[in-house]
Amino acid sequence: MKERDEFSDLSAGENEIDGENLLNDKDSVRLYFKCIGSFPVLSKKEEEELAKTIDLKKNELIRKLLNIPFVQRKIYELSKVFSNNPRKAQEILEDESSIEQIREKFANFRKMSKK
Numbered sequence: 424m425k426e427r428d429e430f431s432d433l434s435a436g437e438n439e440i441d442g443e444n445l446l447n448d449k450d451s452v453r454l455y456f457k458c459i460g461s462f463p464v465l466s467k468k469e470e471e472e473l474a475k476t477i478d479l480k481k482n483e484l485i486r487k488l489l490n491i492p493f494v495q496r497k498i499y500e501l502s503k504v505f506s507n508n509p510r511k512a513q514e515i516l517e518d519e520s521s522i523e524q525i526r527e528k529f530a531n532f533r534k535m536s537k538k
Contacts, residue, residue: 501528504528
């Protein structure tokens with residue numbers, strides 16, 4: 424019963440976590456579920472509306488990004504790199520650690536294009 428009382432009033436600030444009063448893993452999980460339980464659950468209709476809104480905003484963001492000259496140049500540069508070596512392009516796209524490789528390719532391409 425004592426453990427339950429310890430987390431009964433989080434909003435009152437009585438259970439602040441400091442260096443002397445760290446919670447163990449079990450208490451942390453209990454605290455997480457107590458906090459997350461205070462948020463209302465979406466209905467099916469609300470969830471569908473939210474998903475549609477997210478999708479529309481994502482598409483709007485992509486359209487806006489594609490209208491930025493800097494982004495257009497980078498896409499063009501990347502397409503040149505990929506068209507010169509399609510097999511390497513496929514490897515980069517399949518490899519999860521490829522972000523660093525893409526950065527290196529852009530850096531190398533920039534160095535070469537400045538010469």
